[in-house]
Amino acid sequence: MDNETLxxxxxxxxxxEYLDKPVEDAVLDxxxxxxxxxxxxxxxxxxxxxxxxxxxxxxxxxxFHFNQPMAxxxxxxxxxxxxxxxxxxxxxxxxxxxxxxxxxxxxxxxxADAMIAAQNACVAAESLGLGxxxxxxxxxxxxxxxxxxxxxxxxxxxxxxxxxxxxxKPEPAAKLNFSDLVHCETYKDYSDERIDDVYRDxxxxxxxxxxxxxxxxxxxxxxxITQRRYKQDDNxxxxxILMKTLKDQGFV
Amino acid sequence: MDNETLxxxxxxxxxxEYLDKPVEDAVLDxxxxxxxxxxxxxxxxxxxxxxxxxxxxxxxxxxFHFNQPMAxxxxxxxxxxxxxxxxxxxxxxxxxxxxxxxxxxxxxxxxADAMIAAQNACVAAESLGLGxxxxxxxxxxxxxxxxxxxxxxxxxxxxxxxxxxxxxKPEPAAKLNFSDLVHCETYKDYSDERIDDVYRDxxxxxxxxxxxxxxxxxxxxxxxITQRRYKQDDNxxxxxILMKTLKDQGFV
Numbered sequence: 001m002d003n004e005t006l007x008x009x010x011x012x013x014x015x016x017e018y019l020d021k022p023v024e025d026a027v028l029d030x031x032x033x034x035x036x037x038x039x040x041x042x043x044x045x046x047x048x049x050x051x052x053x054x055x056x057x058x059x060x061x062x063x064f065h066f067n068q069p070m071a072x073x074x075x076x077x078x079x080x081x082x083x084x085x086x087x088x089x090x091x092x093x094x095x096x097x098x099x100x101x102x103x104x105x106x107x108x109x110x111x112a113d114a115m116i117a118a119q120n121a122c123v124a125a126e127s128l129g130l131g132x133x134x135x136x137x138x139x140x141x142x143x144x145x146x147x148x149x150x151x152x153x154x155x156x157x158x159x160x161x162x163x164x165x166x167x168x169k170p171e172p173a174a175k176l177n178f179s180d181l182v183h184c185e186t187y188k189d190y191s192d193e194r195i196d197d198v199y200r201d202x203x204x205x206x207x208x209x210x211x212x213x214x215x216x217x218x219x220x221x222x223x224x225i226t227q228r229r230y231k232q233d234d235n236x237x238x239x240x241i242l243m244k245t246l247k248d249q250g251f252v
Numbered sequence: 253m254d255n256e257t258l259x260x261x262x263x264x265x266x267x268x269e270y271l272d273k274p275v276e277d278a279v280l281d282x283x284x285x286x287x288x289x290x291x292x293x294x295x296x297x298x299x300x301x302x303x304x305x306x307x308x309x310x311x312x313x314x315x316f317h318f319n320q321p322m323a324x325x326x327x328x329x330x331x332x333x334x335x336x337x338x339x340x341x342x343x344x345x346x347x348x349x350x351x352x353x354x355x356x357x358x359x360x361x362x363x364a365d366a367m368i369a370a371q372n373a374c375v376a377a378e379s380l381g382l383g384x385x386x387x388x389x390x391x392x393x394x395x396x397x398x399x400x401x402x403x404x405x406x407x408x409x410x411x412x413x414x415x416x417x418x419x420x421k422p423e424p425a426a427k428l429n430f431s432d433l434v435h436c437e438t439y440k441d442y443s444d445e446r447i448d449d450v451y452r453d454x455x456x457x458x459x460x461x462x463x464x465x466x467x468x469x470x471x472x473x474x475x476x477i478t479q480r481r482y483k484q485d486d487n488x489x490x491x492x493i494l495m496k497t498l499k500d501q502g503f504v
Binding site: 002004005006026027030033034037038039042043044047049051085086091095096097098099100101103111112122128133136140158173185186189192219221225231236242243 | 253255257260286304306338341346347353364371372379385403407410411425430434471472473477491494
């Protein structure tokens, strides 16, 4: 029952180091075309893709990506934006109400469109031998990307993908068993015992051993994540910035 | 340069009518496994998938999907939830701070994870000969799905896919040219003339002619969308419900 596409998805692993080899225009076009062929809310196509290949632009945005190496090392960065601006402009040009989409529903629809496009781009890129890595940092400093990419109102960056030809074949990350993420008909809550079962393999993985070796004062990955990587104070600080950005961009 | 995966994405069209033929467990497992193998924020896997196959559950949720036929006709409905609950339970069991993710950053990370999983599921399903259709309605009445699917705090439904073996091969929707959704380095605003160019082919499509024939009192698709399909009052009403749901679920 397996096929090329399923095998491709099964092989997925984030690529963080790239060859010093440009992504050809024809390859990039295939990826962008695939990105734009996904499902979209009411066929409104509420997203835009900003292509970054210029070194100066990458360096300008690197600090807002917390200087992750991929943000400058990748030959191509694609930033996917929730975009109601183009559709609102269409409404303005067609004597239709362009004020209907200054709200959180519109933002969610456009975010879904952008995410669908982004994941389609990832699958397409991997099918062409490229490696990809999501840069989750795009949502922390959304306001800075708005400025750097010159985004008008009703456009918010929500996903960002670094891509290039891989310098090495990375190991897939240690994942939970898919059946532990799936619920039949209704959500089944996780007891303490079930949590132990769900996380056991991941906690015993080489990846976890490596992370704990880097954080010898902490007991487990949950502590590394909550005390080092994604701390409450930081999350609340960047949440305030995000809500202000959604307001500034006209969605709240 | 084309390959099976690119051709699959290129052929995509939403399927809204299904054969009366169940999706085999082994096929569904392939789809769910592919869904769970996408990129995820900090490898936290912040999503859950609720599988609906029970007729009673479909009928219970149909009104919240505004009785779209796919919501009951599809053999399988997958609801993808932004889920920080499982990770918070992990933190509780490992003496780590489980209060760090009651905010909009966390909601966005989890939403991205859920959307990546959903689009991977769509591509996987189509590779196996199934047809899919996104049900955007999931975000309008999120609070009702929370109740019906028994979702705990920090779990919000953000994407919903109907799937089954297609009863017919649908025509792809009339799309904008991909290059009109793409911006090089910075966002290039759309002048009135550019808007005419961007929307010309779509406005001249058979699909548009059909939509306008159904709405003879309106001049164009922009008016159909803003005055019939997604009206300002409705959008604002459902935005308030959505924000209340995010608050009730502990993210705001």
